[in-house]
Amino acid sequence: MSEWTAETAEWYAAHYGEYATNRLAVDALELPNDAVIVDVGCGAGAALRHASQRVTTGALIGVDPVPRMVEIARERAGDHPAAARLDFRIGPAEKLPVEDSLADFVFAFDSFDHWQDKAAGLAEVGRILRPGGQLVVVKDGGVPGGAKAAKAFVAELAKAGFAVVRTESIAVEDVAFALWVCTAAE
Ligand SMILES: C[S@@+](CC[C@H](N)C(=O)[O-])C[C@H]1O[C@@H](n2cnc3c(N)ncnc32)[C@H](O)[C@@H]1O
Numbered sequence: 001m002s003e004w005t006a007e008t009a010e011w012y013a014a015h016y017g018e019y020a021t022n023r024l025a026v027d028a029l030e031l032p033n034d035a036v037i038v039d040v041g042c043g044a045g046a047a048l049r050h051a052s053q054r055v056t057t058g059a060l061i062g063v064d065p066v067p068r069m070v071e072i073a074r075e076r077a078g079d080h081p082a083a084a085r086l087d088f089r090i091g092p093a094e095k096l097p098v099e100d101s102l103a104d105f106v107f108a109f110d111s112f113d114h115w116q117d118k119a120a121g122l123a124e125v126g127r128i129l130r131p132g133g134q135l136v137v138v139k140d141g142g143v144p145g146g147a148k149a150a151k152a153f154v155a156e157l158a159k160a161g162f163a164v165v166r167t168e169s170i171a172v173e174d175v176a177f178a179l180w181v182c183t184a185a186e
Helices: 006-016 020-027 046-051 067-077 118-128 146-159
Strands: 036-040 059-064 086-090 103-109 129-140 162-172 175-184
Touching: 006 067, 020 046, 020 103, 020 129, 020 162, 020 175, 036 046, 036 118, 046 059, 046 067, 059 067, 067 086, 103 118, 118 129, 118 146, 118 162, 146 162, 146 175
Parallel strands: 036 059, 036 103, 059 086, 103 129
Antiparallel strands: 129 175, 162 175
């Protein structure tokens, strides 16, 4: 049973909906202007709204299993200049409401640790990524449990068929987070 409900969605969006990792992680990526991005566990949609400044012709799809969270993401996108390209859908990582081989990038910003079934979620990410597409995982504060846990996380990705091609610890302003970029292993 997930702890994410309409009430926690309201609370999260009010306190952390625009949390800086959304902006800083997007800034750390090279995003072509025609990229298709799917943000899994998109929360209030801040990462996609920020990405829209550089992804000016591509598609920006946010997915979250909590209907109230999706409603909030839609509300915040309402009067945004990229509103017509911001598409928020209800669904969990384990059953993504997204077509096969559509995404150039799948974001999991502070959401991976909330997925109920990580193997099923990663299989879904593999299904929706186009060949050569990238999964970008962000964990605020790094990996709880330090180096050992980070190694276990990379092994979990490898088991699901993903190879890590970039790992970075980013500390900017008053925020520190870890970022992994992964592709489907050959
Ligand atoms: C800590 S919030 C992060 C939200 C946003 N990515 C951000 O960084 O602001 C975690 C998000 O994961 C979502 N979530 C919970 N269970 C999930 C699941 N099984 N699949 C995908 N997302 C899930 C929650 O609804 C919530 O929006």
